[in-house]
Amino acid sequence: MAEKNAKADKNAKTKLEGLGEDIVGEIGKGQNPSFVATTRTRSNIVYDKKEGYLRLGKSEEERSFLNVAQSKKFMQTMAIAAKCHKFLKEGLHTSIRGLFYQLKFSLGEDVDESLFEEQSESNPLIEDLEVSLGVKREDLNLNANRKGVLAGSMKVRDTFGGERVEIDCSKMGRAGWPIPSDVDNEIEFVDVKAKYVLVVEKDALWQRLNEDQFWKQENIILITPGGQASRGTRRIIRKLADKGLPVYVFTDSDAWGWYIYWTIKTGSINLAYIGSSVATPEARFIGVTMSDLDKYPFLNKLTIAASDVDIKRAQEMLNYEWIKGHKEWVVELERMVKSKKKLEQDALQGPRLTFVGEYIKDKVKNKDVLP
Amino acid sequence: MAEKNAKADKNAKTKLEGLGEDIVGEIGKGQNPSFVATTRTRSNIVYDKKEGYLRLGKSEEERSFLNVAQSKKFMQTMAIAAKCHKFLKEGLHTSIRGLFYQLKFSLGEDVDESLFEEQSESNPLIEDLEVSLGVKREDLNLNANRKGVLAGSMKVRDTFGGERVEIDCSKMGRAGWPIPSDVDNEIEFVDVKAKYVLVVEKDALWQRLNEDQFWKQENIILITPGGQASRGTRRIIRKLADKGLPVYVFTDSDAWGWYIYWTIKTGSINLAYIGSSVATPEARFIGVTMSDLDKYPFLNKLTIAASDVDIKRAQEMLNYEWIKGHKEWVVELERMVKSKKKLEQDALQGPRLTFVGEYIKDKVKNKDVLP
Numbered sequence: 001m002a003e004k005n006a007k008a009d010k011n012a013k014t015k016l017e018g019l020g021e022d023i024v025g026e027i028g029k030g031q032n033p034s035f036v037a038t039t040r041t042r043s044n045i046v047y048d049k050k051e052g053y054l055r056l057g058k059s060e061e062e063r064s065f066l067n068v069a070q071s072k073k074f075m076q077t078m079a080i081a082a083k084c085h086k087f088l089k090e091g092l093h094t095s096i097r098g099l100f101y102q103l104k105f106s107l108g109e110d111v112d113e114s115l116f117e118e119q120s121e122s123n124p125l126i127e128d129l130e131v132s133l134g135v136k137r138e139d140l141n142l143n144a145n146r147k148g149v150l151a152g153s154m155k156v157r158d159t160f161g162g163e164r165v166e167i168d169c170s171k172m173g174r175a176g177w178p179i180p181s182d183v184d185n186e187i188e189f190v191d192v193k194a195k196y197v198l199v200v201e202k203d204a205l206w207q208r209l210n211e212d213q214f215w216k217q218e219n220i221i222l223i224t225p226g227g228q229a230s231r232g233t234r235r236i237i238r239k240l241a242d243k244g245l246p247v248y249v250f251t252d253s254d255a256w257g258w259y260i261y262w263t264i265k266t267g268s269i270n271l272a273y274i275g276s277s278v279a280t281p282e283a284r285f286i287g288v289t290m291s292d293l294d295k296y297p298f299l300n301k302l303t304i305a306a307s308d309v310d311i312k313r314a315q316e317m318l319n320y321e322w323i324k325g326h327k328e329w330v331v332e333l334e335r336m337v338k339s340k341k342k343l344e345q346d347a348l349q350g351p352r353l354t355f356v357g358e359y360i361k362d363k364v365k366n367k368d369v370l371p
Numbered sequence: 372m373a374e375k376n377a378k379a380d381k382n383a384k385t386k387l388e389g390l391g392e393d394i395v396g397e398i399g400k401g402q403n404p405s406f407v408a409t410t411r412t413r414s415n416i417v418y419d420k421k422e423g424y425l426r427l428g429k430s431e432e433e434r435s436f437l438n439v440a441q442s443k444k445f446m447q448t449m450a451i452a453a454k455c456h457k458f459l460k461e462g463l464h465t466s467i468r469g470l471f472y473q474l475k476f477s478l479g480e481d482v483d484e485s486l487f488e489e490q491s492e493s494n495p496l497i498e499d500l501e502v503s504l505g506v507k508r509e510d511l512n513l514n515a516n517r518k519g520v521l522a523g524s525m526k527v528r529d530t531f532g533g534e535r536v537e538i539d540c541s542k543m544g545r546a547g548w549p550i551p552s553d554v555d556n557e558i559e560f561v562d563v564k565a566k567y568v569l570v571v572e573k574d575a576l577w578q579r580l581n582e583d584q585f586w587k588q589e590n591i592i593l594i595t596p597g598g599q600a601s602r603g604t605r606r607i608i609r610k611l612a613d614k615g616l617p618v619y620v621f622t623d624s625d626a627w628g629w630y631i632y633w634t635i636k637t638g639s640i641n642l643a644y645i646g647s648s649v650a651t652p653e654a655r656f657i658g659v660t661m662s663d664l665d666k667y668p669f670l671n672k673l674t675i676a677a678s679d680v681d682i683k684r685a686q687e688m689l690n691y692e693w694i695k696g697h698k699e700w701v702v703e704l705e706r707m708v709k710s711k712k713k714l715e716q717d718a719l720q721g722p723r724l725t726f727v728g729e730y731i732k733d734k735v736k737n738k739d740v741l742p
Contacts, residue, residue: 090724093582095575098720104673105721143578149549158544161584165544173529173536174558178520178549181578187545204466207514207552211464213532302475349469350476353461 012139013088016081019133023078033074034064037132038273040124045272047322052265052281054272056131063128076115077125079103084129087141093182095143096126131273138182138231148233149176149203151210152221153193159186169221176210179223183236189243197221197240198286198360199229201251201260205345205356214357218364221245227256229264231271234278237264241280248286248369250360253332254306254342255313261285285370286363288343290335295368296359302347306340328370383510384459387452390504394449404445405435408503409644411495416643418693423636423652425643427502434499447486448496450474455500458512464553466514467497502644509553509602519604520547520574522581523592524564530557540592547581550594554607560614568592568611569657569731570600572622572631576716576727585728589735592616598627600635602642605649608635612651619657619740621731624703625677625713626684632656656741657734659714661706666739667730673718677711699741 019035026033038044039059046057065074083102087094094102100119107115116122130137137144156167156177169177180187198220200206206224209215215222221240225233241247249264251257267279293299306314314333323329336342348356363369390406397404409415410430417428436445454473458465465473471490478486487493501508508515527538527548540548551558569591571577577595580586586593592611596604612618620635622628638650664670677685685704694700707713719727734740 087724092724094579094720094724095717097575097715097717098579098724101673101715101718101721102724105669107672143575146574146578156544156546158546160545161582163544163584165542167542167544167546171536171538173527173534173538174531174551174553175527175529175538175549178546180545182545203517204468204514207517208465208469211532213534298476301478302472344468344472346466346468347472349465350472353458353463353465353469353473 012135015133016085032064032066034062036060036062037128040273053275053279054267055275056273080125084140093141093143143181144231146181146232147230148179148225150223151176152215155191157188179232181232194221195219196246199249200224212357237280241282247280247283249283250286252344253288255310288345290332302350303341303343306342326371383506386504387456403435403437405433407431407433408499411644424646424650425638426646427644451496455511464512464514514552515602517552517603518601519550519596521594522547523586526562528559550603552603565592566590567617570620571595583728608651612653618654621657623715624659626681659716661703673721674712674714677713697742
C-alpha cells in the first residue's frame with residue numbers, strides 16, 4: 001500500500017526522512033543534533049486580525065540532544081518520528097494511543113526502558129513534530145477522534161485498505177456519511193454541486209433537515225459536527241470553503257453554541273498550531289439568535305432560562321476586541337445578559353416539524369446572518 | 372409519505388388510535404377514562420434467568436383521569452399520544468426534545484397552559500406510552516441519540532425522506548455506515564453474508580480493523596458502538612443475532628468495558644422496559660482478558676494501573692448471582708482485584724498494528740471466549 005500513498009503522505013514521509021538525515025549528518029560532523037519547533041505556549045498564540053483566526057506567533061524553540069533538560073524529550077521525539085515513518089512505509093494508520101503502545105512495546109528493544117511512562121508524554125511531542133515538519137498528525141497516519149456526519153450533492157472518492165470506493169453523499173438515506181479523521185490523504189471530494197454549506201450543531205436537527213431532504217431542496221451540503229467539531233469536521237468545512245462555498249453555522253443561542261461557532265470560524269487555542277488548516281473565518285452565524293424573538297414571536301414562549309455559564313460567557317465575550325467591533329453581536333449578547341433567557345435550535349420545531357427548514361431558507365434569502 | 376410507512380409504523384398508529392377510541396368510548400359511557408402501563412420502578416425490574424436479560428415484571432399501574440394524583444399525567448400522556456399520532460400521519464420524525472417543544476408551543480391552544488414546564492415531565496410519559504402500547508419510541512417516530520458505525524458484507528435498503536436507497540456496507544471506505552436511531556421501520560438489511568458479528572468498543576480499534584479489511588478477510592460484520600451502545604446499535608446487534616449470527620464483543624478489560632459488554636448482552640435497568648428488543652444474551656466476550664497476560668506474554672509490559680472504580684466494580688460483580696455461576700469470570704475479576712492492573716484493547720497494537728486482527732482470529736478459532 002505504501003506506493004499508493006497520496007501526496008501529503010509522501011510529503012510527510014520525505015520530511016521525516018529529511019529530519020533523520022539532518023540529525024545523522026549533525027552527529028557525523030560531531031555536532032549537537034537538534035531540531036527547531038515553533039513554540040506552542042499560550043504566549044505564542046496570536047489572533048491574526050487580518051486573516052481572522054488563531055495561529056502561532058514567530059517564537060521558536062530549539063530541541064537539542066546535548067542539553068540535559070531536553071535530552072529525554074529529544075530522544076522521545078525521535079522515537080515517535082521513527083514509528084510514524086514506519087506507519088507511513090507500511091501504509092497503516094493508528095491512534096495516538098496506538099502509537100503510545102507501540103512505543104511502550106519497544107522499550108528495552110530499540111527504545112530506552114525509561115522513555116515512555118504515560119501517553120501525556122508522547123502527545124505534546126507529536127504536536128512538536130507536526131509543527132516542526134509543517135504537517136498534520138493525520139499526514140503522519142495518526143487518526144484523531146472522529147465525529148460529525150454529512151449529506152448533500154457531492155461524492156467521496158476514498159482509497160482505503162487497498163481498495164477504491166466512490167460514495168454518493170446524496171444516497172446515504174437516514175444515516176449520512178460519517179466524516180473521517182483524515183479528509184486529506186487518499187480521499188477526494190468531487191461533483192460538489194452545492195450553493196452553500198450548512199453546519200447544524202445537533203445531530204437531532206440534522207436528522208430533521210435530512211428527512212425533509214432539505215439539502216436537496218436547497219442544493220446544499222448539510223453537516224452536523226454533533227456538538228463541538230472534531231479536527232476532521234473542521235478540516236472538511238475549511239476544504240468546502242476553499243471550493244468557494246459560503247458556510248453558515250446554525251447552533252443554539254447559548255454559551256456552548258457560540259463556542260462551537262467561534263471554534264469553526266477562528267479556530268481554537270489547542271489547534272492554533274494548525275490554525276489555517278482548520279479555521280474558516282468566512283463562516284457566518286445563521287442563528288438561532290436572541291433577535292429571532294422579535295422576528296418569530298412564537299419563540300417567546302419557547303425560551304428557557306440561561307445558565308450562569310451562559311451569562312458569564314456572554315459577559316466575557318462582550319469584552320473581546322473583535323466582538324466589540326460587531327455591533328450585531330453586542331446587541332445579541334447584551335440581550336441574553338439582560339433577559340437571562342436563551343433559545344435552542346430545537347425550539348424551531350414548535351409550530352411544525354418542517355419549520356426548521358423554512359427558517360433557514362428565510363435567513364439565507366434575507367442574508368440575515370451575524371458575522 | 373404517510374402511506375409509505377412500514378408495518379411497525381402502521382401498527383403504532385393503529386395502536387394509538389385504539390387507545391384514543393377506548394378513552395372516547397369510556398367518556399361516552401360516563402366512565403372514568405384510563406389506561407394501563409406496566410410499572411417501570413426498580414422493584415418491577417427482574418433479571419430473567421431463563422432468557423438471560425433484564426425485563427419488567429408483572430406489576431401494572433392504571434392511570435386514570437378522575438384521580439387527583441394522576442389527572443395531570445393522564446392529560447400529558449394524551450397530549451403526547453396525540454402529537455406522536457400526528458408525526459406518524461405526517462410521516463415525519465423528531466427527537467424527544469422536538470416533541471417537548473411541540474407540546475410547549477401548543478400550550479394555550481389545544482393543550483392546557485400549565486401542562487408542560489420541563490422535558491423531564493414528558494420523558495417518562497413517553498416510556499409509559501411505549502410500555503402500554505407495546506411499541507418502541509422509534510415506532511412513534513421519536514428518534515433517540517445515535518452512535519455507532521458498521522462495515523461488512525451486507526446491504527441496507529433504506530426508505531427515507533420519500534426516497535429509496537441501497538447502501539453497500541462493504542463499500543463505505545474508511546468511514547463505515549453510521550447506525551441510525553431506528554433500524555426497524557422502513558429499513559431492511561439484506562445480503563447479510565457473514566460468519567459472525569464483532570462489536571469493538573472503541574472507534575479507533577474499529578478503524579484499525581477496517582483498514583485491514585478484517586471484515587472482508589474474515590467475512591464478518593464489524594460494529595463499533597463508540598463506547599456504551601446506543602438504542603439503535605443494541606437493536607441492530609439483536610437483529611443480526613436473530614439472523615443466526617454469533618456475536619462477539621471486544622472491549623478493554625476494565626469496569627467500563629465490562630459494562631459495555633453486559634449491557635449489550637443482558638440489557639440495562641433503563642431499557643428493561645424494552646428488554647427483549649435490545650438484549651443479546653447469546654453474545655460472548657472475546658477479550659481483552661486478564662488471562663491474555665498468560666497467552667500473550669508481551670502484554671505484561673503493556674498493562675496499566677486499575678482505577679479504584681475498576682477494582683470496586685470487579686468486587687461488586689463477584690457478588691452477582693450470575694457471575695458466581697461462571698468460573699471464568701470469577702478468575703478474571705479476582706485477578707484484576709489482586710493485581711490492581713488492567714489491560715486496554717489498544718495494547719494489542721504493541722508488536723505490530725495488524726496484531727489486533729491476528730488476536731481476534733486466534734480467539735475465534737480456539738473458541739477462547741467468556742460467557
